[in-house]
Amino acid sequence: MFGLFGKKEDNKKQACDLPFLCWQCEMSTPGGCGSHGESKGVCGKDATKARLQDILTYGLRGLSAYREHARELIEKFGDETEWKTLQEIDDVTAETLYFTLTNVNFNFDEHIAQLMKVGNAGVKVMDLLSELHTKALGIPTPVEVTQNKAEGKGILVSGHNLDMLEKLLQRIEERGLSDKINVYTHSEMLPAHGYPHLRKYKNLKGNIGKAWFDQTDIFSKWQGTCVVNTNCIVPPEKSPKVKNYLDRLYTYKIVGVEGAKKIENDNFDPLIDHTLELPDITGFDSDEKIATGHHYKTVLEAYGAKVLDAIKEGKLKRVWVIAGCDAPGRKRDYFRELALAVPKDHIIITSSCGKFRFNDVDFGTVPGTDIPRYIDLGQCNDSNGAVHIALAVANALGIEDVNELPVSIALMWMEQKAIIILLALLSLGIKDIYIGPNAPQFVNDDIYNFLKDTFNLGVISGDIHKDFGNELAS
Numbered sequence: 001m002f003g004l005f006g007k008k009e010d011n012k013k014q015a016c017d018l019p020f021l022c023w024q025c026e027m028s029t030p031g032g033c034g035s036h037g038e039s040k041g042v043c044g045k046d047a048t049k050a051r052l053q054d055i056l057t058y059g060l061r062g063l064s065a066y067r068e069h070a071r072e073l074i075e076k077f078g079d080e081t082e083w084k085t086l087q088e089i090d091d092v093t094a095e096t097l098y099f100t101l102t103n104v105n106f107n108f109d110e111h112i113a114q115l116m117k118v119g120n121a122g123v124k125v126m127d128l129l130s131e132l133h134t135k136a137l138g139i140p141t142p143v144e145v146t147q148n149k150a151e152g153k154g155i156l157v158s159g160h161n162l163d164m165l166e167k168l169l170q171r172i173e174e175r176g177l178s179d180k181i182n183v184y185t186h187s188e189m190l191p192a193h194g195y196p197h198l199r200k201y202k203n204l205k206g207n208i209g210k211a212w213f214d215q216t217d218i219f220s221k222w223q224g225t226c227v228v229n230t231n232c233i234v235p236p237e238k239s240p241k242v243k244n245y246l247d248r249l250y251t252y253k254i255v256g257v258e259g260a261k262k263i264e265n266d267n268f269d270p271l272i273d274h275t276l277e278l279p280d281i282t283g284f285d286s287d288e289k290i291a292t293g294h295h296y297k298t299v300l301e302a303y304g305a306k307v308l309d310a311i312k313e314g315k316l317k318r319v320w321v322i323a324g325c326d327a328p329g330r331k332r333d334y335f336r337e338l339a340l341a342v343p344k345d346h347i348i349i350t351s352s353c354g355k356f357r358f359n360d361v362d363f364g365t366v367p368g369t370d371i372p373r374y375i376d377l378g379q380c381n382d383s384n385g386a387v388h389i390a391l392a393v394a395n396a397l398g399i400e401d402v403n404e405l406p407v408s409i410a411l412m413w414m415e416q417k418a419i420i421i422l423l424a425l426l427s428l429g430i431k432d433i434y435i436g437p438n439a440p441q442f443v444n445d446d447i448y449n450f451l452k453d454t455f456n457l458g459v460i461s462g463d464i465h466k467d468f469g470n471e472l473a474s
Contacts, residue, residue, distance in 0.1 A: 018034050018035065018037065019034050019037065019038065019039050019046075019047035019444075020033070020034040020041075020046075020047035020050035020051055021033070021034045021035055021050075022034060022041050022045065022050050024102060025042075025043065025102040027042040027043065027102075028041070028042060029041075029042060033045075034047065034050070043102055043103050044106060045102075045106060046106075047444060048108065048444060048446040048447060049105075049106060049108070049111060051442050051443065051444055051447060052108075052111040052112070052115065052447065053099075053100040053111070054442050055115060055419065055423075055442060055443075055447075056096050056099065056100055056111075056114060056115060056118060057096075057097075057100060058416045058419045058442070059096075059115065059118040059119070059122070059416070059419050059420045059423045060093055060096055060097065060118060060420075061416035061419075061420075062122070062415075062416040062417040062418070062419050062420030062421070063089065063092075063093065063118065063121055063122055063125055063420050064093065065160075065230065065231065065416075065417060066122075066125040066126060066129050066381050066417075066420070067086070067089055067090070067093075067125050069129055069160065069161060069162075069163070069230075069381070070082075070086060070125060070128045070129045070132055071086060072161075072163050073129075073132035073133070073135075073136055073163060074086060074132065076136065076163075077132060077135050077136050078132070082128060082131070082132065085124055085128050086128065088121070088124065089121045089124055089125050089128075092117055092118060092120075092121040093121070095114075095117075096114060096117070096118055099114050112450070115423060115426075116423070116426065116427045117427075118420070118423055118427075119420070119422075119423030119424045119425070119426055119427030119428075120424070120427045122420040122421065122423055122424035122427070123384065123387075123424045123427060123428060125381075126381050126382075126383065126384035126421075126424065127384055129381050130295075130296075130381070130382060130384055130385070133162060133195070134295070134297065136162075136163070136166075136197070137162060137166070137195035137196070137197040137198055138195055138196035138197045139196070139295055139297050139298055140191065140194030140195050140196075140292075140293040140294070140295040140298060140378065141194060141196065141293050141295075141298055142194070142291060142292075142293040142294055142298070142372075143193050143194055143199070143291070143292060143293045144289045144290070144291055145185075145190065145193045145206050145207050145289060145290055145291070145292060146205065146206030146207070146286075146288070146289055147206065147207050147208075147286055147288035147289055147290045147360075148206075148207075148208055148209070148284050148285075148286035148288060149205075149206055149284055149285060149286050149287070149288075150182065150184055150205065150206065150208060150281040150284040151182065151280065151281055151284075152180070152181070152182050152280050152281060153180055153181045153182065153224060153275050153276060153278065153280060153281070154181070154182050154183070154184055154222070154223070154224035154225075154275070154280075154281040155168070155181060155182070155183045155184070155224055155225050155226075155227060155271065155272075155275050156184050156185075156186050156208055156218070156219070156222050156224060156225070156226045156227070157183060157184070157185055157186065157189050157226075157227045157229065158185075158186035158187050158188075158189060158212065158215060158226070158227065158228045158229070158232070158233075159187070159188060159189060159227075159228050159229035159230035159231070159232065159252070159255070160188045160189070160229070160230040160231075160379055160380070160381070161229040161230050161252065161253075162189075162192055162195070162198070164227075164229045164252050164253075164266075165183070165185075165189065165192055165198065165204075165229075166197070166198060167266055167268065168183065168227075168268050168271075169183060169198065169201040169203070169204060171268040171269070171272065172203065172268075172272060173201065175269075175272065177272065177276075178201070178202060178203045179203070180276065181203060181272065181275055181276070182203050182204075182205045182281075183201070183203055183204050183205065184205050184206055184207065184208045185204075185206075185207045185208070186207065186208050186209045186215065186218065187209065187210070187211055187212045187215070187232065187353050187356075188212070188230075188232070188352070188353050188379045188380065189207075190207045190290070190292050191292050191293065191376070191378035191379050191382070192204070193206075193207070193292055193293065194292050194293025194294075194295065194378065195293075207290065208222070208284060210326075210353075210356035211326035211327075211353040211354070211356045211357075212232035212234075212326070212353055213232075213234070213326070213327060213328050215228075215232075215233075215234055216234055216239045216241040216242060217241065219241075219242075219244075219245040219248075219249070220241050220244040220245055221283055221284075222245065222248075222281065222284075223278055223279045223280070223281050223282065223283075224248070224275055224278050224281055225248050225249075225250060225271055225274055225275045225278065226245060226248055226249050226250065227249075227250045227251070227252060227263070227271065228249070228250075228251055228252070228255050229251075229252035229253070229255060230252075230255060231255070231415070231417075232353075233251065233255055233257060235257045235258070236257060236258060236259060242257075246259045246260060247259075248274070248278065249261065250262070250263055250271050251263065261274075288360065290359050290360060291359070291372075291374065291376060292376045292378070293376070293378075294372070294375040294376050294377055294378075295377065295378060295382070295385060296377060296382075296384075296385030296386070296388045296389050299375060299377075299385070299389060300388070300389065300392055303371050303372075304392065304396075306369060306370070306371055307371060307393065308393065308396050308397065310366060310368075310369050310371060311393070311397070313368075315345060315366055315367065315368045315369055316345060316346070316347065316366050316369070316371065317343070317345045317346060317406060317474060318343075318345075318346040318347075318406040318407070318408060318471060318474060319346065319347055319349060319389075319390075319405070319406065319407045319408075320338075320339075320342050320346055320347065320348045320349065320407075320408050320409075320410070321348075321349050321350070321386050321407065321408070321409045321410070321411070322335055322338060322339050322342075322348055322349075322350055322354070322358075322410050322411075323349070323350045323351045323352050323354050323355065323377075323383065323386075323411055323412075324352050324354040324380075324411040324412035324413055324414070324418055324421075324435075325352055325353060325354060325380065325412060325413055325414035325415060325417065325418045326352075326353045326354045326356055326357060326412065326414065327412070327414040329437070331436070331437035331438070331462065332354070332357055332412055332437055333357070334436070334437055334460060334462060334464060335354060335357045335358065335410060335412055336357045336358045337464055338410055338464045338468065339357070339358040339361070339363075340358065340361065341464055341472050342373075342472070343472065343474075344364075344366070344367055344373070345366060345367060346373070347366060347371065347372070347373045347374075347375060348363065348373060348374050348375065349375045349377060349385075349386050349389065350374070350375070350376055350377065351376065351377040351378055351379065351380060351382050351383045351385070351386070352379065352380035352383065352418075353380070354411075354412045355376055359374070359376065361374070380417050380418070380421065381417075383421050383424075384424070387402075387425070387428060387430070390402050390405055390407060393405060402428075402429075402430070403429070403430065403431045403432065406474070408432075408468055408471045409425075409430070409432065409433045409434065410434045410435075410436075410460065410467075410468070411433060411434070411435050411436075412435075412436060412437065413435050413436075413440070422435065426451075426455055426457075430455075431455045431456045431457075432455075432456045432458075433455065433456075433457055433458070434457075434458045434459070434460050434467055434468075435457065435458075435459060435460070436459055436460030436462075437460055437462065438459075439459045
């Protein structure tokens with residue numbers, strides 16, 4: 001598939017070798033339309049349309065995650081305008097699912113238009129969630145967080161749900177146990193430390209571990225309880241290490257695995273009581289620290305004018321967006337190599353758990369300024385911040401097309417949240433994005449060629465100098 005999947009074995013039929021696979025209606029060929037190499041389904045839908053509809057549903061899955069977090073906060077802090085925005089997002093979801101029914105649409109351009117509509121809903125939902133987070137928890141400010149240092153009784157929280165974290169901290173405080181139970185973050189919960197309304201809880205201590213997939217090692221070593229409150233949980237079937245902590249593992253709302261305990265109706269007492277019964281945390285004694293809390297509002301207020309001056313004076317020459325979803329494997333070391341190769345007069349903007357590939361590095365400041373070279377916008381849903389910063393800079397410099405800014409974008413993708421973020425960027429007309437480390441298998445030549453021709457979307461080669469040699473040298 002567009003020459004990115006390596007040499008195929010002649011004697012092994014891979015799923016991605018099939019033009020497509022669809023069995024959503026009764027008329028489907030036995031085994032599914034496309035399962036025998038057909039180029040079209042019984043209904044007349046061809047492989048490209050089928051894959052475009054797959055992308056639509058993948059985008060909706062990511063959209064739904066952010067929408068759910070936004071709804072939780074709207075119920076507590078929302079106004080009429082925010083409820084209206086949520087309804088607009090829901091309307092796009094319903095319309096798009098309808099769009100993918102059998103015998104609804106066979107037009108390529110209209111599939112693309114629908115993808116852009118989903119992307120636009122992604123822009124809205126990330127902006128909505130960002131506003132609600134700052135309304136509920138305050139605007140994040142930069143902070144250094146201890147890394148892999150813990151003591152006392154401990155609860156380790158992993159996921160994305162900041163509202164759940166605050167409820168847990170509140171309940172511990174209500175029970176007068178703030179001096180007896182410490183709470184630590186893991187993976188995408190790291191940005192919680194930047195929010196002033198969460199930072200006021202003195203028992204919210206530091207961060208443990210890196211991206212989501214190290215949880216089997218980290219949770220195994222952790223003597224306290226563990227909570228996973230959104231996607232990115234590892235099931236027992238995936239790793240035998242899960243049995244080491246399954247009896248101490250709690251899940252929240254839709255998250256669940258066989259054998260774990262469920263937090264029901266926001267009742268955190270069983271979790272708290274269980275934590276008190278367990279031994280104190282030992283074995284986490286690192287002196288490391290990592291930075292977070294660079295929300296786009298904070299960046300624009302604290303450094304906006306300085307960034308403009310630095311650009312005009314030639315002190316700041318390029319902005320890099322190196323972000324996305326981390327996953328196991330050495331291929332993602334590419335992003336660390338890229339971050340380390342970024343010249344001193346460039347800055348790096350990041351978000352999501354991909355930052356754990358390089359957030360242990362002290363990148364310092366742009367020479368001749370106090371502008372930090374490393375800016376962590378927060379969780380994956382905070383990716384919208386990079387666009388807000390770019391648009392503000394372009395507007396201030398009188399540049400009409402944001403693509404004319406000296407910006408380089410390298411995104412790692414893993415699952416559906418990354419897909420909605422990419423669709424959101426494309427819906428805004430953002431071009432010259434490199435994704436990787438692997439090409440998505442749900443894209444065929446027709447779709448890739450369209451994305452390449454229209455947005456100059458590329459897949460990383462594995463060689464940073466081949467992909468970004470000119471930008472790294474500038």
